[in-house]
Amino acid sequence: MKDVIDVMALQSNRRERRLVDYRGGPGHSLATNFIFECGIKLGLQPATVATAAIFYHKFFKEADKNDYDCYVICTSCLCAAGKSRDEPVRLRDAVNVAHNSINRGAGPLELGEEYWSWRGAVAQAELLVLRLLGFNLDAPSPHRYLLHYLRSLQEWFPASQWRSAPIARTAMGFLQDFHHSSSILEYRAPHIAVACLTLALHVLGVSVPLAATLDDDAAWYSVFTKDLQKEKNWEIMEKIMQVYSKEPEPI
Amino acid sequence: MSATSGSSSSQSPPVMASIGDVGALFQTAKKYEELNVIGTGAYGTVYKARDLHNGGQIVAMKKVKVALTEDGIPLSTLREIALLRQLEAYRHPNIVRLLDVCHGGQSLERDHQLILFLVFEHVEQDLDSYLKRAPGPLSENRIRSMSYDILSGVDFLHSHRIVHRDLKPHNLLVTSTGRVKLADFGLAKTYDTEMKLTSVVVTLWYRPPEVLLGISYNTAVDVWSCACVLAQLHTRAPLLQADCDSQQLHCIFRLIGRPPRHEWPENVAIVADSFPDYPPQDLADVLPRIHPHALDMIKGMLVFDPAKRLTALDCLEHPYFTEEPLK
Numbered sequence A: 001m002k003d004v005i006d007v008m009a010l011q012s013n014r015r016e017r018r019l020v021d022y023r024g025g026p027g028h029s030l031a032t033n034f035i036f037e038c039g040i041k042l043g044l045q046p047a048t049v050a051t052a053a054i055f056y057h058k059f060f061k062e063a064d065k066n067d068y069d070c071y072v073i074c075t076s077c078l079c080a081a082g083k084s085r086d087e088p089v090r091l092r093d094a095v096n097v098a099h100n101s102i103n104r105g106a107g108p109l110e111l112g113e114e115y116w117s118w119r120g121a122v123a124q125a126e127l128l129v130l131r132l133l134g135f136n137l138d139a140p141s142p143h144r145y146l147l148h149y150l151r152s153l154q155e156w157f158p159a160s161q162w163r164s165a166p167i168a169r170t171a172m173g174f175l176q177d178f179h180h181s182s183s184i185l186e187y188r189a190p191h192i193a194v195a196c197l198t199l200a201l202h203v204l205g206v207s208v209p210l211a212a213t214l215d216d217d218a219a220w221y222s223v224f225t226k227d228l229q230k231e232k233n234w235e236i237m238e239k240i241m242q243v244y245s246k247e248p249e250p251i
Numbered sequence B: 001m002s003a004t005s006g007s008s009s010s011q012s013p014p015v016m017a018s019i020g021d022v023g024a025l026f027q028t029a030k031k032y033e034e035l036n037v038i039g040t041g042a043y044g045t046v047y048k049a050r051d052l053h054n055g056g057q058i059v060a061m062k063k064v065k066v067a068l069t070e071d072g073i074p075l076s077t078l079r080e081i082a083l084l085r086q087l088e089a090y091r092h093p094n095i096v097r098l099l100d101v102c103h104g105g106q107s108l109e110r111d112h113q114l115i116l117f118l119v120f121e122h123v124e125q126d127l128d129s130y131l132k133r134a135p136g137p138l139s140e141n142r143i144r145s146m147s148y149d150i151l152s153g154v155d156f157l158h159s160h161r162i163v164h165r166d167l168k169p170h171n172l173l174v175t176s177t178g179r180v181k182l183a184d185f186g187l188a189k190t191y192d193t194e195m196k197l198t199s200v201v202v203t204l205w206y207r208p209p210e211v212l213l214g215i216s217y218n219t220a221v222d223v224w225s226c227a228c229v230l231a232q233l234h235t236r237a238p239l240l241q242a243d244c245d246s247q248q249l250h251c252i253f254r255l256i257g258r259p260p261r262h263e264w265p266e267n268v269a270i271v272a273d274s275f276p277d278y279p280p281q282d283l284a285d286v287l288p289r290i291h292p293h294a295l296d297m298i299k300g301m302l303v304f305d306p307a308k309r310l311t312a313l314d315c316l317e318h319p320y321f322t323e324e325p326l327k
Helices: A007-018 A031-041 A046-062 A070-084 A091-102 A113-132 A142-156 A159-164 A167-178 A182-186 A189-204 A230-245 B002-008 B012-020 B022-028 B075-088 B127-133 B140-159 B188-195 B220-235 B245-256 B292-301 B312-316
Strands: B032-041 B044-051 B057-067 B098-104 B113-121 B172-174 B180-182
Touching (some): A031 A070, A031 A091, A046 A070, A046 A113, A046 A182, A070 A091, A070 B075, A091 A113, A142 A167, A142 A189, A167 A189, A189 A230, B032 B057, B127 B172, B140 B180, B140 B220, B140 B312, B220 B292, B220 B312
Antiparallel strands (some): B057 B113
């Protein structure tokens, strides 16, 4: 067995390294990673996790990052997002998932002082988040716009070409990842959706059929949203790409 | 506390303290100065207050108590408040403005209760006092414009999946320019929990038969209540006045007649035969000097079967509003 490469050990090794250590990250650098990891572990819909990230960005647009515990606020954003999108998370589950993500390998919390203080902090923080957001929980979801645009575009493409490249997956991936950046608050939902779609098409080297026949100042996406200039679209795409340059541990 | 802070991040201890001390945070950021109590309704107390951040503008603050559940703020309450906030974006002219939502921190921890303040624009009078103060009958045009305002507001709520459930002159506000705005809607579930805590008598005069009979209901309840209010605009007196559920039903059936047995809903504790076979009354006798179109519309709204009642949108498109006044 000496010469056999232990693939499994290698893989699990690699997987170990991929896991983020939230205790090691300075300040809030890993906050959105934490939201996404916990959101996925709690089985929340991608749009709900994205909403939690939006709540987080909005909260710290108002509040000072040094004043609040990053992961308590993140956990409470997940709870609030779950409620606002009718996908409630049990407080206990949220607390356990958060605790376990921070303390890798630790079992569920005993019903002791640590559990109750975590739970109390998250419950209080949820009220604080709601207050700071002024109960404006209706985040205009770019997911819906993107889905609608994808469906329209799919009809426009020859079926074989559409199947040959994972346009929908890639665009949705960009959209989800863009939620790591607080810049997402600066743009309107339909514009974000178009930028994700455009970026996906560029990355995959796919062009929209007959788009080349359009006038210089026209764009294929003007049927979706009229007030998005090409420069603005590029600006958003650049902001999306910046997300990948600050990834904690590139895989 | 200490165990938690050690596990989450190094600079936690002061941080956790500040989260636990949410109450203090709210008190320092004092935004409103309470002036006096406007009213104590079934749903809680309403204060008149001054908005200290907006040049002392007068606002109405409604205090709502929300019972906190095991998982924090109840989902239904959260969604209802978020919906009210969402509606606010449309700035509908016949809906009272919701300016802010804040929570008072006092009894947060102690009795698992959260005190919410809904801050609304302040409107001097409601339709009830407006009608009482009116020196004589309202003019034909005034009635028409007020009716239109009320129905527009109701139609707007219905198009956003909101049933008001408690329309009455007390929660229809009349601005200084004579426009009507709807208030007190949207917190159905939040208020429900609250209602059990107060002993204030809820007026039944605007309740439709399906609510009185305790069966399921939908947006048509508001149309019925509207009809009662619209009739009241003509006579300046409530259309159907009774002081208990069964008396109210008698009162209704004396006006519209007892519904035939095949229209009587199933799964109702009360049988049709417990009411005398009242013949329908002519609404024109009850509402003398009413415009014939208005009469026709109100008749269409006071129908026993909710499915056969006009909708708010039907009413807005009724000749009463679309045809030129004949006079």
